[in-house]
Amino acid sequence: MSVLRRGTNLPRMGDFNQSVILEAIRRSGEGLSRIELVDATGLSAQTVTNITRRLLGDGLIEEAGRTIKGPGKPRTTLRLIPRSRLSIGVHLDPAVTTVVLLDLSGAVIARSVRRTPATDPMHVIHSMADAIEALLSRAGVDRQTIAGVGVAAPGPLDADRGTVIDPPKLHEWHRVPLRDALADATGLRVALEKDTTAAAFAEVWTGDVPPDASLLFVYLGTGVGAALVLDGEVIRGRSRNVGEVGHIIVDTDGPQCGCGRRGCVEVVCTPQAIVEQAERAGVLELGRSGDDAESVDGRLTALCRLAESGDSGALAVLARAAEHLSVLISALTNMLDVDRVVLGGPFWGRLAPVYLRELPDLLDRQSATREVRALPVAGSVVGDDVGAIGAGCVILADVLSPRASSLLLEGGAS
Amino acid sequence: MSVLRRGTNLPRMGDFNQSVILEAIRRSGEGLSRIELVDATGLSAQTVTNITRRLLGDGLIEEAGRTIKGPGKPRTTLRLIPRSRLSIGVHLDPAVTTVVLLDLSGAVIARSVRRTPATDPMHVIHSMADAIEALLSRAGVDRQTIAGVGVAAPGPLDADRGTVIDPPKLHEWHRVPLRDALADATGLRVALEKDTTAAAFAEVWTGDVPPDASLLFVYLGTGVGAALVLDGEVIRGRSRNVGEVGHIIVDTDGPQCGCGRRGCVEVVCTPQAIVEQAERAGVLELGRSGDDAESVDGRLTALCRLAESGDSGALAVLARAAEHLSVLISALTNMLDVDRVVLGGPFWGRLAPVYLRELPDLLDRQSATREVRALPVAGSVVGDDVGAIGAGCVILADVLSPRASSLLLEGGAS
Numbered sequence: 126m127s128v129l130r131r132g133t134n135l136p137r138m139g140d141f142n143q144s145v146i147l148e149a150i151r152r153s154g155e156g157l158s159r160i161e162l163v164d165a166t167g168l169s170a171q172t173v174t175n176i177t178r179r180l181l182g183d184g185l186i187e188e189a190g191r192t193i194k195g196p197g198k199p200r201t202t203l204r205l206i207p208r209s210r211l212s213i214g215v216h217l218d219p220a221v222t223t224v225v226l227l228d229l230s231g232a233v234i235a236r237s238v239r240r241t242p243a244t245d246p247m248h249v250i251h252s253m254a255d256a257i258e259a260l261l262s263r264a265g266v267d268r269q270t271i272a273g274v275g276v277a278a279p280g281p282l283d284a285d286r287g288t289v290i291d292p293p294k295l296h297e298w299h300r301v302p303l304r305d306a307l308a309d310a311t312g313l314r315v316a317l318e319k320d321t322t323a324a325a326f327a328e329v330w331t332g333d334v335p336p337d338a339s340l341l342f343v344y345l346g347t348g349v350g351a352a353l354v355l356d357g358e359v360i361r362g363r364s365r366n367v368g369e370v371g372h373i374i375v376d377t378d379g380p381q382c383g384c385g386r387r388g389c390v391e392v393v394c395t396p397q398a399i400v401e402q403a404e405r406a407g408v409l410e411l412g413r414s415g416d417d418a419e420s421v422d423g424r425l426t427a428l429c430r431l432a433e434s435g436d437s438g439a440l441a442v443l444a445r446a447a448e449h450l451s452v453l454i455s456a457l458t459n460m461l462d463v464d465r466v467v468l469g470g471p472f473w474g475r476l477a478p479v480y481l482r483e484l485p486d487l488l489d490r491q492s493a494t495r496e497v498r499a500l501p502v503a504g505s506v507v508g509d510d511v512g513a514i515g516a517g518c519v520i521l522a523d524v525l526s527p528r529a530s531s532l533l534l535e536g537g538a539s
Numbered sequence: 540m541s542v543l544r545r546g547t548n549l550p551r552m553g554d555f556n557q558s559v560i561l562e563a564i565r566r567s568g569e570g571l572s573r574i575e576l577v578d579a580t581g582l583s584a585q586t587v588t589n590i591t592r593r594l595l596g597d598g599l600i601e602e603a604g605r606t607i608k609g610p611g612k613p614r615t616t617l618r619l620i621p622r623s624r625l626s627i628g629v630h631l632d633p634a635v636t637t638v639v640l641l642d643l644s645g646a647v648i649a650r651s652v653r654r655t656p657a658t659d660p661m662h663v664i665h666s667m668a669d670a671i672e673a674l675l676s677r678a679g680v681d682r683q684t685i686a687g688v689g690v691a692a693p694g695p696l697d698a699d700r701g702t703v704i705d706p707p708k709l710h711e712w713h714r715v716p717l718r719d720a721l722a723d724a725t726g727l728r729v730a731l732e733k734d735t736t737a738a739a740f741a742e743v744w745t746g747d748v749p750p751d752a753s754l755l756f757v758y759l760g761t762g763v764g765a766a767l768v769l770d771g772e773v774i775r776g777r778s779r780n781v782g783e784v785g786h787i788i789v790d791t792d793g794p795q796c797g798c799g800r801r802g803c804v805e806v807v808c809t810p811q812a813i814v815e816q817a818e819r820a821g822v823l824e825l826g827r828s829g830d831d832a833e834s835v836d837g838r839l840t841a842l843c844r845l846a847e848s849g850d851s852g853a854l855a856v857l858a859r860a861a862e863h864l865s866v867l868i869s870a871l872t873n874m875l876d877v878d879r880v881v882l883g884g885p886f887w888g889r890l891a892p893v894y895l896r897e898l899p900d901l902l903d904r905q906s907a908t909r910e911v912r913a914l915p916v917a918g919s920v921v922g923d924d925v926g927a928i929g930a931g932c933v934i935l936a937d938v939l940s941p942r943a944s945s946l947l948l949e950g951g952a953s
Contacts, residue, residue: 281911365876
């Protein structure tokens with residue numbers, strides 16, 4: 126007999142409803158009364174009372190004064206205790222390693238940024254552990270409140286083994302057991318996630334998208350990646366490798382790619398590809414420096430500054446880059462029929478002025494559903510630390526976020 | 540305050556578990572005992588007893604004898620009553636309109652195929668209603684058992700209005716209110732679905748994929764479309780238009796497309812594009828007939844027969860077509876990280892021999908996760924009526940299939 130769907134039961138339902146209530150309180154900011162929670166979640170007054178009693182007992186929420194609204198009796202506001210649970214987010218990027226300490230609301234309590242050592246992977250992992258310890262002692266938090274460490278790394282990953290397979294620009298990293306090595310070095314629980322997927326968690330957890338949004342997240346890092354959120358749930362994929370879009374063709378006249386074809390995202394849309402286009406167009410001086418992460422970063426900054434100052438050559442290069450990116454985005458949004466596109470990642474801030482001007486029209490023209498509805502495009506509000514913050518949110522989401530799929534009983538082979 | 544996630548409650552949980560049990564019984568074929576249902580679903584014996592009592596009372600299942608397994612007392616087998624609920628599936632294709640009558644197990648009780656009249660849309664819809672009535676009276680079924688009519692049509696659709704926007708090769712069809720017009724003409728409840736999405740429902744409902752499969756369905760019809768199943772749930776998209784992949788670039792040297800670019804799926808991978816490539820290569824005689832649906836169909840059949848007989852030119856054209864299709868499939872599977880690819884649709888049967896030989900290697904070479912896992916490729920087992928059968932399954936699934944998302948309470952604005 127084949128594997129069958131599992132049912133659900135009362136304890137599962139209770140866990141789910143508890144996380145629904147906690148998320149409603151978390152998202153409200155200044156807090157909600159029990160009556161407001163009944164309205165917001167559709168749950169009965171009795172269920173809300175029982176669950177909030179449990180959350181108060183666990184120290185995750187607190188009563189924060191009474192308010193009088195209308196003729197009824199005063200309502201007690203229930204508010205998150207942000208410091209009751211913390212998480213650590215780490216973003217391993219070829220250039221820099223960012224570590225953040227988040228509270229339960231997703232707010233950054235402390236952060237540190239260090240150059241990623243160009244040494245062997247184990248040394249990098251120990252340096253990461255040092256950065257975490259330094260941050261914890263600087264912030265002076267109780268280690269018992271740390272729910273875990275999320276690490277965002279470039280994909281593809283082997284999620285089962287917790288290994289990073291072949292991250293670009295980190296040449297010695299082949300099948301490095303990042304998850305277990307960092308857990309050993311810190312004594313903390315570690316979860317490994319793709320940087321792009323982590324960014325989508327940050328967007329859902331701390332961004333201003335509705336909790337049931339379906340969105341395509343386009344991540345502009347050393348590589349260009351994507352992440353997918355459907356009905357508020359981040360889709361990780363069967364092997365946790367959603368979003369490998371580097372070889373989607375976006376320019377039939379584009380340069381040769383290592384894969385054997387021409388015009389792939391990887392050789393057209395990445396920061397390195399864009400600065401090379403600027404060099405070929407004579408907008409940037411040719412061959413001034415190498416193609417390491419730091420140099421590409423500096424040259425892209427120079428290009429974006431030129432565009433900002435009105436340089437028509439720089440503007441043309443970036444407008445063309447936006448057009449190529451629109452081909453990728455349209456391919457994915459027409460396939461996936463999401464309701465919005467959000468762009469982010471370490472290079473987004475610099476590219477945003479030109480991209481946000483160009484993309485909406487480009488995407489509208491290529492939309493298969495333009496007769497039915499619009500496709501809003503926005504930049505992430507999370508900022509350049511989106512990878513690290515997202516990695517921390519993976520831990521918070523795991524603890525607290527309601528996922529309809531978590532309602533199903535485990536197991537299933539029979 | 541923003542829209543919040545909804546909780547779940549006991550009646551919702553009961554409905555979900557009932558559909559889990561019904562699906563377990565349906566999928567088992569010859570039936571299951573209560574003990575086997577407990578094992579298969581993870582639900583308690585008491586829950587299984589209560590729910591099966593209700594299903595027996597509703598006439599959806601029956602007790603079908605006792606079996607003795609091991610030393611315990613004999614177990615009563617519970618079996619689906621397939622004729623207790625029926626559905627009608629209609630596939631509107633530019634060439635032919637197929638109507639099927641399905642029982643609750645997804646088996647075809649009766650079918651009819653008629654040429655789609657090349658007349659105005661309202662005439663086509665009335666002809667569709669006539670075909671449904673003829674089928675019902677021929678099959679001699681009780682109209683009360685019909686749960687509804689599912690209509691599969693080429694996208695994009697306006698799901699809210701139940702209209703077909705601009706189906707290819709059906710030139711007079713612009714914003715035709717297919718759903719409501721057919722409901723008026725038949726007096727039955729009608730659901731409208733994209734043909735590609737309907738095909739995915741057929742695969743999940745009647746195919747032999749595991750109930751929690753994540754798969755990309757590639758639909759080879761007049762156009763090439765795709766559908767997505769994640770963790771056993773067919774993903775319809777926010778406007779129910781998932782799978783519009785016609786303008787993903789697959790051949791940088793391909794012909795000009797109406798969209799302004801070159802080498803899109805629409806001008807490379809469709810049956811019409813393939814027969815045109817065969818004509819340019821001198822494998823098929825040039826310009827023997829028009830580009831209407833019927834002529835393309837005949838010429839593709841001729842090309843596939845040539846390949847079957849060992850004609851090297853025909854084989855080369857089809858191998859190249861498989862390679863182009865692999866570029867599309869890889870773009871989508873690398874983005875979506877599904878665990879299998881299933882191909883189907885009206886042209887699949889003819890293309891299968893060459894495509895199933897070529898695709899596995901092509902996809903493996905292009906897989907971003909090939910170091911982590913394999914990506915099985917298979918043909919749909921549903922056959923050429925997949926669109927119509929799928930449309931009928933949309934109705935059955937709506938009535939009976941467990942969807943975790945259905946656990947959430949409705950509403951949500953507050």
